[in-house]
Amino acid sequence: MRSPESMDADFDTVLHGGEVFVGQGLARCDIGIRAGRIAALAERIAGGRTRFDAAGRWVLPGGVDAHCHIDQPPNPGSAARGAQMADDFASGSRSAAFGGTTTILPFAPQFKGQSLRAAVAAYHARAEGRSHVDYGFHLIVSDPTQEVLAQELPALAAEGYTSVKIYLTYEALRLSDLQVLEVLDAARQCGTLTMVHAENLDCILWLTERLERQGRTAPRYHADSRPMLVEREATFRAVALAELAEAPLLIVHVSGREAIEVIAGARARGLPIVAETCPQYLFLGSEDLHAEDGAKCMCSPPPRARENAPFVWRGLQSGALSLVSSDHAPYRFDESGKLKYGPKASFRFIANGIPGLETRLPLLFSEGVMAGRLTLAEFVELCCTAPARLYGLLPRKGQIAVGADADLALWDPQRRTVIDNALLHHNVDYTPYAGMAVTGWPTHVWLRGELVCADGELRGRPGQGRFLRRGRHGIPLRAAP
Incomplete structure (x- = not known):
């Protein structure tokens, strides 16, 4: 000592x-x-x-919150286009600090037709001089052109942007399997970690259209449009594509037992697959979507039935799930955010996401450590050390x-x-x-x-936080079972 x-x-x-x-x-x-x-x-x-x-x-x-959305510009191609995030870097980072978090990793989104470099520059302009805590950026790639993959991604990796997020859902963001393979391969070559939102878009669209024809458009039906099967299939496919590309993969906001079983199986085979979950899958349930203000609990994947939470706790205890992030997505419950298209809009037009930067650590500390589900060492690993290691911030953070x-x-x-x-x-x-x-x-x-x-x-001030250049990810090419 x-x-x-x-x-x-x-x-x-x-x-x-x-x-x-x-x-x-x-x-x-x-x-x-x-x-x-x-x-x-x-x-x-x-x-x-x-x-x-x-x-x-x-x-x-x-704490290190490795998955949060702050002042992220709305995607013009999204179903809920026009909904504005309530937190800028000043308010979002202030909330993080009061919750015990000193490092945040939000997302610089590339939209279709946009340069990845331009997306990063635009996001820096939103963050500069505003953050109360240290921060880095994940990249979101929605348009993986040859220039993006062969030139911009390697150059940005050398500058400390060493993680990239891709989507298997959302029409404005979804990549084809071929594009996923191309991103995985390019990321592997430059030491960048690929993160994936694993839900099957075509299944979701088919279910959503059927529900709407039946007049089932309230927030409660958001969960019916995205059952665990949809997440399980996309998780299995993402793992298979990563295995084919021989690339490490981090699966974000894993919600349910079925996806956890796929991940545990992949890790048991020694594949470099890592997964994250979030407090909403431990503390909320699909039943919360049935309330009059159920849109407040809408996120994707959705909260599952209450009996699912013990499986998520066991995933944390067993190591199938390696970290806990907030997936903070701060939309107000008014016409600027969740109710952009009115209080009776179909669930498909309600902005997805819930706030959680400040409550992530207290919730997990209380119901994990103090309730005996997690040791203090496991809590620190899940919320501080593992995200720092996985995203190239150890030994500094x-x-x-x-x-x-x-x-x-x-x-x-x-x-x-x-x-x-x-x-x-x-x-x-x-x-x-x-x-x-x-x-x-x-x-x-x-x-x-x-x-x-x-x-x-x-006691702090906006601008006290600094941008972090991150090193290579901390996932070995063959993970220990």
Whole structure:
């Protein structure tokens, strides 16, 4: 635990008296911070220009939310075109910080006919000088031209954009199997990780049109248009295409038992397949779509029936699911967002997505760690270390270690909170988790040694967060079963 530096050395900040997550568990440990990085870990550290008493609380790594949508421009070809996201980088990153997250990875979307380089430049303009936490970009490829794959993708990978998302659903974004293979192959060659949204578009369209002919257009029927079979088939196909291309693959927002079984089978065969899930598949159910305001819980894939949640927990416990992200998609419940086409619009015209940046860690901490479903080490791995490793941010992010950025979250493990939207810091007018009681909440958060928020008070400033150039992904070409 003792760093190679002298404990008599001065530090910008010393956190003392807390229980710190180091290695695989908590230890009574002081943290010495210098120039934004952890410079020393020891049982007792003297000095420090600023000293902070962490007694009685847990010090965990700042969270890494590897899948969130912030100020993403609406796709002109989408069914819900015109719906605007409520969070820009200032409000979205502020919400992340108050929830214990210090690194976010949102998406720079390429639309049909657009240069990938131009998409990245446009997204930088939205982010510059606004973020309270550090951030990187995933690329979204919807038009994989030869120029994009042979020139732009390798050049952007060399500049630290080392992940690309593709879709098997949404008419404006869906790639053919041939295009998927071409992206997988190009990404593999330049060390870029391919992420996939795995739902079968043609099945969804067939089911949607049949439901609409029957007059079944309320939000509850969104789940009927996207049953688990639709996700299972697309997951199986994505795994097969990745195997053919000999490329690593990360399957995002896995919702249900059937897809998890496909993923577990692929990993058991040693394929480099990794998968993520999200809180909505642990804490929401398809039953929530039946409410009068059921559109508030609409996302894709949809929340499954309540009896599905234990399978997702088991996927996290077994390693079939490797990380938990929020998939934060902040649409307000008004005419700017969810109700763009009116309160009676068919579910196909309601913007997909729910807010969750600030609640991701407290929900999983409470019902995972405090309820005994996850160890603290598993929680940190799923929410901090694994996303940092998978997306090329280790050893700088996702852990408490000498040399790492001093991204720290101080948790009160016994704090009891009933989630209410008035307590949150996003720019969305609701949370789907309202009324849920959680045990444990982050009270103070540091980004590179600077205090961002403390006891509900914002201490940081827009622009404090920096853009992160990321390294190669952390998935071996043959994954261990």
